[in-house]
Amino acid sequence: MASNGENGRHQEVGHKSLLQSDALYQYILETSVYPREPEAMKELREITAKHPWNLMTTSADEGQFLNMLLKLINAKNTMEIGVFTGYSLLATAMALPDDGKILAMDINRDNYEIGLPVIEKAGLAHKIEFREGPALPVLDQMIEDGQYHGSYDFIFVDADKDNYLNYHKRLIDLVKVGGVIGYDNTLWNGSVVAPPDAPLRKYVRYYRDFVLELNKALAADPRIEICQLPVGDGITLCRRIS
Numbered sequence: 001m002a003s004n005g006e007n008g009r010h011q012e013v014g015h016k017s018l019l020q021s022d023a024l025y026q027y028i029l030e031t032s033v034y035p036r037e038p039e040a041m042k043e044l045r046e047i048t049a050k051h052p053w054n055l056m057t058t059s060a061d062e063g064q065f066l067n068m069l070l071k072l073i074n075a076k077n078t079m080e081i082g083v084f085t086g087y088s089l090l091a092t093a094m095a096l097p098d099d100g101k102i103l104a105m106d107i108n109r110d111n112y113e114i115g116l117p118v119i120e121k122a123g124l125a126h127k128i129e130f131r132e133g134p135a136l137p138v139l140d141q142m143i144e145d146g147q148y149h150g151s152y153d154f155i156f157v158d159a160d161k162d163n164y165l166n167y168h169k170r171l172i173d174l175v176k177v178g179g180v181i182g183y184d185n186t187l188w189n190g191s192v193v194a195p196p197d198a199p200l201r202k203y204v205r206y207y208r209d210f211v212l213e214l215n216k217a218l219a220a221d222p223r224i225e226i227c228q229l230p231v232g233d234g235i236t237l238c239r240r241i242s
Helices: 022-036 039-048 060-072 087-095 109-121 135-145 161-174 188-193 202-220
Strands: 077-081 101-106 128-132 152-157 175-184 224-229 235-240
Touching: 022 060, 039 060, 039 087, 039 109, 060 087, 060 152, 060 175, 060 235, 077 087, 077 161, 087 101, 087 109, 087 152, 101 109, 109 128, 135 161, 152 161, 161 175, 161 202, 188 202, 202 224, 202 235
Parallel strands: 077 101, 077 152, 101 128, 152 175
Antiparallel strands: 175 235, 224 235
16 A cells, blocks of 8 residues: 655555556656546546546546457447546447447446536446446346347446445346446455554455455456456456356
């Protein structure tokens, strides 16, 4: 976990880097991320910075990573669980072809509507189907319908950590063989290696066991190949192989 330096933690929106050096993270942002960040994503990042819960947003370097990943796998039909103001959603929409689709779900439409004008101005709103409310009932209905099995190229999950395993049990059926599921926050502020008596924020301590349980389950799941990366707050990519 990065420590407080003389200047304290830098205040980049969505900063969740696990790098030991804040200066190194800033170097990555200023050298490789911000110069190539699309204007719409920059605008949404700056709008989100004013939100009292701005730490919930996807970091700029992770947004760049997701955008490139989606292009590399030629994703067209995608899903996002947990939207907030829509930074990662915008990164996804920009990567998809014009007829690409994103099913986006979040329990709070108000936050989504903060970023919606930026998405509309970028001419990308037609790719997004937003549904307000819990995602699990929607997933259950999709599985029951039977027509969505193996239909998604990519699914990104950045939502309630205590339901990540419940999501996985359903999403593995909805993503295609060869498709990818990305679970965000799988290193959870570095708390996954913190001793039991470590001083942690209440919400970090509460969700830590759920994240640990998810990581253990994904590592043992024979239906997927996995790659856990220290990007942002940790992201685990799961490629369905069976």
